[in-house]
Amino acid sequence: MQKRVLVIGGGGGGIGRATTDAFGNEGAAVMVADLDPHRAAEAADAVRAAGGTAYPIAGDVRSASGIEAMVAGAVEQLGGLDVLVTVVGGQVAFVPAVKLHEMTDEDWDTIYEVNLRYVVRAVQAALRVFLDQGTGGAIVSVGSVTGFMAAPEQAAYGVMKAGLLSLARTVAAEYARDGIRMNVAAAGAIATAVANANVDAEVVEEIPAGRFGRSEEVARAVVYLASDAASYVTGQQLVLDGGVSVRGPFG
Template sequence: MIDFGLAGKRAIISGAGYIPGRAGHGRHSALLLAEAGATVACIDIDQGRARDIVAEIQSQGGKAFSVLADMTKPDEVNRAVSDVVRELGGIDVCVDIIGKATWNAVEEFTDEQWDQAILNNLSQAFYLFRAVSRQMIAQQTGGSMVALASVDGIAASGFHVAYGAAKAGLISMAKTMADELGRFGIRVNTVAPGNVAAGNEDQNEDHWAVDTLNPLLAPRGSDVGKAVLFLSSDLAARITGQNLVVDGGATIKSLWGITPEVLPLFKDF
């Protein structure tokens, strides 16, 4: 059996709830961390969703409790982190799921759309990781923090310019925090999903390359949860400041567009 080193660990997931029709990154990450033995503080802005994920974890024999907060507000972030510390005595793992795109053409993009995207995708993660790093430094036990970025922070982010800029900022923020906080044994990484959309959980396992975008297959919410689990765990003990792309190969796709069908045309070229 592989030991993830998470048994008895104290974890926070910010945005742990599941909204049907969305990717479920918080839900998958919370279930996997709990299955690996961590107690999971499930933070959400919505009480019903927070309670649902706690109930699902408990129904599978895991340990979890809910914390209600709007994590875009620094005061609520600090209060939520204090609540978790009061309940658990400390924090070993912190995962930030929250993020939302605002859609418009560059020339039509409003100040409000820009500010909302930066707040939802970058500032809130800074508020959370700042509060948790203070706690982890005080504990002197090290720890792991993981934020959900996006492939839109690596490539262009058509018609959601602020989202891509914020996710690129998140990837940069994780590197800087990893650099500064390494001396306290704190690791900071990001996971960048490709197009998970509504979860992609209904794919056939053996039905590869069904679309032109992904050389393999579009990633699932559960694949993203496994990447979060890995980076949160002792398996990644010497990995920090990294961005783990989970995109079915979409961002490494060749720019030449050569398919097996046209390959013969190129052989004597």
């Protein structure tokens, strides 16, 4: 059966858009949710132009009603929901990078809102739909190596990305028998507008693969984790980092 997929942040120029395209190429029906209505519409148009099925929805993940509307909109337009993907996130795109002792409460809360708070709400809403349908479901959140490797001046981001994996473990423990899975696709340095603007080119030297990753490489992992090929995989993190997190200090 054609999977019915909601991609939150699916209009984005980086991993979001690549994820939308990848699901479209797989023949899924995609609901593209994004803060930017033009991006959402463009991404949905591109899937349709390639012969697929997609609809845009504009909304802000920072509001509970925004998340409810995205999930309800997907269920209505797609006739149900099989897959939830959460892409929205980041630190440098949202607040200034500062050391921990300088970070304001306000900035910490912003990073919480756009990386973890909304994911909890979206997961809860999707779980209710999945349980109601009785046909299982898959959830994939785009995480980061910063969730398990410290990045200076990105304390809040790391804490929130670590929280995604904790959430996935809980979903695994509580809902595996309902056929519901949740996993994290944890990205390293990916060549997107945000990463390119903020990561020094010398970083490439530290990456065993010798290059940044591509958004499509993350998107393919997201599609795999959402697919039936990953039917026994839940509560896990799949790391897409070109070897960064496994390289020791010598040599």
